[in-house]
Amino acid sequence: MSFDSLGLHEALTRAVADAGYDNATDVQQRAIPPALAGRDLMVSASTGSGKTASFILPALQRVLAARGDNSKRREAGEGPGRDRARGVVHGPRILVLAPTRELAMQVAKAATVYGRHVQGLRVATVVGGVPYPAQIKALRGPLDILIATPGRLLDHLQTGKAVLEHVEMLVLDEADRMLDMGFIDDITTIADHVPAARQTVMYSATFAGNVGALARNMLRDPQRVDVASHTDTHVNIEQRLHWADNHHHKNALLDHILTERDLEQAVIFTSTQRDADWLADRLAELGHAVASLHGGMPQGRRNRVLQGLRNRHLRVLVATDVAARGIDVPTISHVINYGLPMKAEDYVHRIGRTGRAGRNGLAVTLAERMDVGMIRRIQHFTTQDIPVATVAGLEPKTPAPRVFAGAPAARNERAGFGAGARRFGGPAKKPGPRGAHGGAKPSGARRASPFAR
Incomplete structure (x- = not known):
């Protein structure tokens, strides 16, 4: 119309x-x-x-x-x-x-x-x-x-x-x-x-x-x-769940994802303001054009960070849930849940930062065993399971927890959940450079952004 x-x-x-x-x-x-x-x-x-x-x-x-x-x-x-x-x-x-x-x-x-x-x-x-x-x-x-x-x-x-x-x-x-x-x-x-x-x-x-x-x-x-509810599928957003053995393993998975060549811009979500600042500092030291965004920052600085994201001076934004509400940048290709949300419905808002303006997006969740309860609540809330994926050479050493509380179609595929990943709400697809989360060579260190802390 x-x-x-x-x-x-x-x-x-x-x-x-x-x-x-x-x-x-x-x-x-x-x-x-x-x-x-x-x-x-x-x-x-x-x-x-x-x-x-x-x-x-x-x-x-x-x-x-x-x-x-x-x-x-x-x-x-x-x-x-x-x-x-x-x-x-x-x-x-x-x-x-x-x-x-x-x-x-x-x-x-x-x-x-x-x-x-x-x-x-x-x-x-x-x-x-x-x-x-x-x-x-x-x-x-x-x-x-x-x-x-x-x-x-x-x-x-x-x-x-x-x-x-x-x-x-x-x-x-x-x-x-x-x-x-x-x-x-x-x-x-x-x-x-x-x-x-x-x-x-x-x-x-x-x-x-x-x-x-x-x-x-x-x-x-x-x-x-x-018009839409939290149980609707997002056919242009691909979801993945990576189980990490510990904090060091989670950082290694994050570092690998950030080197993917098809990553235009990424928003990484943390649970606290302190984690956002710490992670932004860590990524800046690795050479990423990165900045943090949270409610404890002065409004002037927050405006500069958001402008840097829109102008593509920033490749990575590390944010808390409250600060990221309302961010609408079509070139955000990846959303990464480094820290899980406090409420299951915030997961839906988080992944909605990508896959905008008709583009495809990727939403990756990095979870440890202590996060099993929240993963279960998210899947119950959305009535859909998050496909589990692994990275070649960074597979978890401990067996992945079995957390299935979502869609019946997903339950029927429990035996097959592993390295493969499905498009969220869509048909199965063959893993490519992004699909396998492996084989992507590091693109080299990026110069630290003037927005970095």
């Missing part, structure tokens, strides 16, 4: 075409029309499905409609003033809440890209790790769209710097993650300061438990849009 058939303003369809998109994704086809009609929505969509555009485009349409209405009032002599005649109110007309700074910045970028033909569009971000004065200045003037993390916005709300009385549309992006991070009280407080007559759109991987309760309290007769 083309964007022209969704009922969007010509300025928006032109911006979408300028960005190189012709047809709407499934979530965009199903969420945009009811959002344009003013319906409250509960949306579940997988990472990389185009969900950001599915709420930003209706939000921009609201801005355009308001400006058109106010221009007519001004021509009729009914307008209250120049700003309102232009459809601009003090405080945001659209409020988007996001769990992390990186995701908030990604949403802000999308608003700017799709709103490029909206004259005088005013977009601001309010996130932690950034000095207060610039944010206060942005909040003081007229705003169209405000994208914020709950904690920092609540700070401004409590000091009277944030005005939310003109919000017409409230978007909660990755609501489940915000609740996991302890933002439920902040969200409800913010919602209490937003007009009750607003439109509310909530995006979440699941609407069970507390997320469902929050949706019932905040949304009015919502329409459910369920």
